[in-house]
Amino acid sequence: MRDLLRRATDNRFFRSIVRHGFPDSNRNRSLVVFSNFFMHIHPTKVRLRAIEFARTLYLGGLSAGCFFILVVTGVLLMFYYRPSVPQGYHDMKDLQFTVSVGMFLRNLHRWTAHTMVAFVMAHMAVTFFRGAYRPPREFNWVLGVFLLVMTILLSYTGYLLPWDQLAYWAVTVGTNMAESVPVVGSKVKLLMLGGHTINESALIRFYVLHCVVLPLLMVLGISVHIWRVRKDGGIHLPPVDGDKT
Amino acid sequence: MDGPDDIVAKDLGITRLLRVFAVLSVLVLLALAAAPARSYFSEWRSAQRTYNQLARRAGLPEIPVAIRQIWRPELEVIDRCASCHLATDGAAPISGQSLFAAHPPIAHDPRQFGCTVCHGGQGRATSAAAAHGDVEHWDEPIFERGYAQAGCGTCHSGVRVGAAQLVDKGQKVVAETKCAGCHGAATAKGGAPDLSGIGLRGFRADWHAKHVERSASAAADAPPFTPLSDDEVAQVSEYLRAQIGAPRLMAAKALVYRRGCRGCHRINGVGGDDGPDLSNEGRKSAHDLDFANISGPHTLRSWLTEHFLNPPKVVPGSQMPNLSIPAAEADLLTLYTLSLRTRSIPEGLAPRDRVRAERLGERDFATDGESLFGVFCAACHGPRGEGRTFLTLKATFPAIGEPEFLAIADDDFLRKTINAGRPGRRMPAWGTKEGGLRPEEVDALVGHLRSLSPTPPTIEAVAAAPIDRAHGDALFAGLCAPCHGQAGAGSAVAPPLAAVDNPATHEDSRIYGTLSFGVAGTAMGSFRQLDAESMHSLIASVRALPPVSEKRSGWAAQKGTAERGAASYQKYCVRCHGLRGAGDVAPALGNAAFLAAATDGYLTATILRGRGRTAMPHFGKPETDHPQLHPNEVVDLVAYLRSLR
Structure with missing residues (x-):
């Protein structure tokens, strides 16, 4: 088995992609993480206690996983959705009734979004109660708060897109809340809606925020967040006497 | 792959976690497999497979399994109903299967405008419950059985209701002349068109002359045509105009226009303003209604029916009176109200009746006095002008069909009252208000009211009737003396009848004229309710009055203080x-x-x-x-x- 793998990886083509040898030594194992674009945000070395399920409940990873599913399903939904009035509503109905697995896509996107909000909240609670927000990880806590806000904004902007009554009134309530802010309230509402009523201009704003601006900020934030975990010394672990791993 | 020796996975329960992940992964895979399966084994696919099986058995052509839809972008219609109701869109109907039956014959091809325009429901849906609108948050569910004709109202907002008396007579003439012998649906191949939708398509005004002309030159074996009188032609024409292929809707509309609903409710711009405007009542969503006092299902249909049967019960404090509407009529009124669902459609698709009503300002009711009375007056004043009292309105509406009233109210008074109404009271100013009556319609109404008073006996009948002086004197004492005095000497309000120079009382025919028609502009109303004998006796009593010293020439009605x-x-x-x-x-x-x-x-x-x-x-x-x-x-x-x- 091992010989077979060694032969498969020990050739010029494979080495042109993955430069290090088969990870059977500690050096090569380190190189797997160092030289891989997708892995390099991880610490090269992880303490065994840090990957224990009970320690983090894997909530950060699950949140990121949700985000991944949302991106995939979201892109697929974008193939069918036109952000205009009344097509938006009709496209949503077509997804429901005529697009193959369209209803599944919609439901997956919707429920994953709800789950993601729950996971992110829970992740923050665990971080808080474990005391993991304390120095040296205080900046990552701030980043985490930023990501929570992004998550909620993504959820909120996505709410308008079906262009049904629920969407309309949810956004009415939301923008009226913004309007009640002293001094700048009405300007904020105008900025959000791109007009004085919830109309096509509000829809396109919410669409661009939901599909482009916020996801980009989110990807950026998640990347920095995970990278900072490594830079801040990995997962927060309480000191244990005689800790060697 | 064996891990390096320095990592002992099971110490931390990683193996158990891996097992959990394995199970979860299988579940996810199952979910991913179930999703396409669910969308593949859909209701419409199974309906089409069933159709194909039945079609094979019946020797009919099979259809390719696919979603079928009627797409009319100009009407914003995408109706996928034909995905299950296959025979409505080209597939051969299969007998005995209601799902695969052809659409019943209607005035136009169902494919022309789609399904939901008329029936309601959710056209884009491909499952039965969602398509029929039996789902939460779908405001326009499909019409219940028996109410489908309400759907005509979407476009045909101006269908005219003919004068009831003409339509009824016309129907009789059509039945007696056996028009159906040539025009019946079963025999409609030899060029004689089916008459069930003729009112919608329209017909030439000179149809009768053409029939006569053609029957003169027709072959000997052709069915004979018996010419009709001019009155009959008018009656049949009015009847034919009412044949729009929706008999229940027409009956409902005729009922509304007989009940006088428009006296209080404005519909499509015409009518009173005491009640709510009903122009779009049929589009109301069940979400807009209060079902607290409704015992039936929570649909607009059941709300309307129960409301018609007892309005104050359904809407406490409502001004709408309980009109003791029988159940069958409440059902028709419901159908009519559901048909008030006009929506905007491209001008080019607007049916003739709608263009006539909206663009040319034509009335959708007959404008003879009797019909107008039914449309505008009957609800408050009673169908025969007998007057009504409604507790919910705390108002009594005058009995304007009462002979005593008509005897003293001259046409001018009636016209002015209809035109200017009674400010501050329920009677609107029909002549000046928006959505009111046109001058010629007011005249027609006055004429109709006039016709409600009894017909006087003819002058010949009066002359031939026997005279009973005692009876005549009693009538004089009761009817004439209060104004003219016991001796006919006149008073502050009435001239001396017995004056020597009063020409009006020296001839039977003039007295007859005064009694029958009154004297316009004075307090002298008519007494036309008298029969010939009473009138002749009264005339004799007037003629027999002993002369008095007062003079007619100097007399004038006095002004009081x-x-x-x-x-x-x-x-x-x-x-x-x-x-x-x-x-x-x-x-x-x-x-x-x-x-x-x-x-x-x-x-x-x-x-x-x-x-x-x-x-x-x-x-x-x-x-x-x-x-x-x-x-x-x-x-x-x-x-x-x-x-x-």
Whole structure:
């Protein structure tokens, strides 16, 4: 088995992609993480206690996983959705009734979004109660708060897109809340809606925020967040006497 | 792959976690597999497979399995109903299968405008419940069985209801002449068109002449055509115009236009404003309604039906009176109300009736007096003008069809009252309000009211009738003496009948004319309800009056004094008519529009003759609660009323 793998990886083509040898030594194992674009945000070395399920409940990873599913399903939904009035509503109905697995896509996107909000909240609670927000990880806590806000904004902007009554009134309530802010309230509402009523201009704003601006900020934030975990010394672990791993 | 020796996975329970992940991964894979399966084994696919099986058995062509839809972008219609109701869109109908039956014949091809335009429901849906609108948050569910004709109202908002009496007669003529012999649906191949939708398509005005012409030149074996009279042609034409292929809807609309709903409710811009505008009532969503007092299902249909049966029960505090509508009529009214669902459609697709109503301002009801009375007046004044009292409105509507009223109200009074209404009261100013009546329609209404009064006996009948002087004298004492005096010597309100120089009382025919038609502009109303014998006897009594010294030539109706009249008003009138004629249980007399319309003669006659079948007493004769008023008192009262404006 091992010989077979060694032969498969020990050739010029494979080495042109993955430069290090088969990870059977500690050096090569380190190189797997160092030289891989997708892995390099991880610490090269992880303490065994840090990957224990009970320690983090894997909530950060699950949140990121949700985000991944949302991106995939979201892109697929974008193939069918036109952000205009009344097509938006009709496209949503077509997804429901005529697009193959369209209803599944919609439901997956919707429920994953709800789950993601729950996971992110829970992740923050665990971080808080474990005391993991304390120095040296205080900046990552701030980043985490930023990501929570992004998550909620993504959820909120996505709410308008079906262009049904629920969407309309949810956004009415939301923008009226913004309007009640002293001094700048009405300007904020105008900025959000791109007009004085919830109309096509509000829809396109919410669409661009939901599909482009916020996801980009989110990807950026998640990347920095995970990278900072490594830079801040990995997962927060309480000191244990005689800790060697 | 074995891990390096320095990592002992099971110490940390990683193996158990891996197992959990394995199970979860399988579940995810199953979910991913189930999703396409669910969308593949859909209701419409199974319906189409069933169809294909049945079609194979019946030897009919099979259809490719695919979603079928009617797409009409100009109407924003995407209807996928034909995905299951296959025969409505080209597939061969299969007998005995209601799902695969052809659409019943209607005036136009169902594919022309799609399904939901008429039926409601959710056209884009591909599952039965969602398509029929039996899902939460779908505001426009499909019409229940028996109410489908309400769907015509989406476009056909201006279908005209003909004059009921003509339509009924026309129907009889059509049945008697056996038009169906050639025009019946079963025999409609030899060129004779089916008549069930003729009103929608329209027909040439000279159809009768053409029939006569053609039958003259037709082959001997052709069915004979018996020419009709001009009246019959008019009746049949009116009947044919009502044949739009939706008999229940037409019956419902005719009922509404007989019940007088438009007296209070404006519909498509025409009607009163006391009740809510009903123009879009059929589009109301069940979410807009309060079902607290509804025992049936929570649908617009059941709300409307129960509301018609007992409005104050369904909407506590509603002004809509309980009109004791029978269940069958409530059902029709519901159908009609559901049909009030006009939506905007491209001009090019608008049916003729709609263009006529909206663009050319044509009425969708017949404009003869009787029909107009049914459309606008019947709800409050009663179908025959018998007057009504509604507790919910705290109002009594005058009995304007009452002979006593018509005998003293001249056409001018009626016209002015209809035109200017009674400001502050329920009677709108039909002549000036938006959505009211046109001048010629007001004239037609006046004519109709006039026709409600009894026909006087003919002058020949009167001349031939026997004379009973005792009866005549009694009539004179009761009908004439209150104004003209016992001896016919005249009074402040009426000229001396027995004066030597009064030409009107020296000829039977002139007395007959006065009794039958009254004298316009004076207090002399008609007494046309008298039969020939009574009238002849009365004429004889008038002719037999001994001459009096008063002269007709110098006589004129006297003006009274308002101050003296005020005292009488306080004594006899204030109880019902309120302080200064403000109106209470009886009409408001101090109403500028009323005073402008009513002549002194009308006021005088009303006081002295009373108003039959209402609480207004007859002051021309003594009764338990009031004495007989002397004409001088009456002119004072009239002067007081005049001072009230």
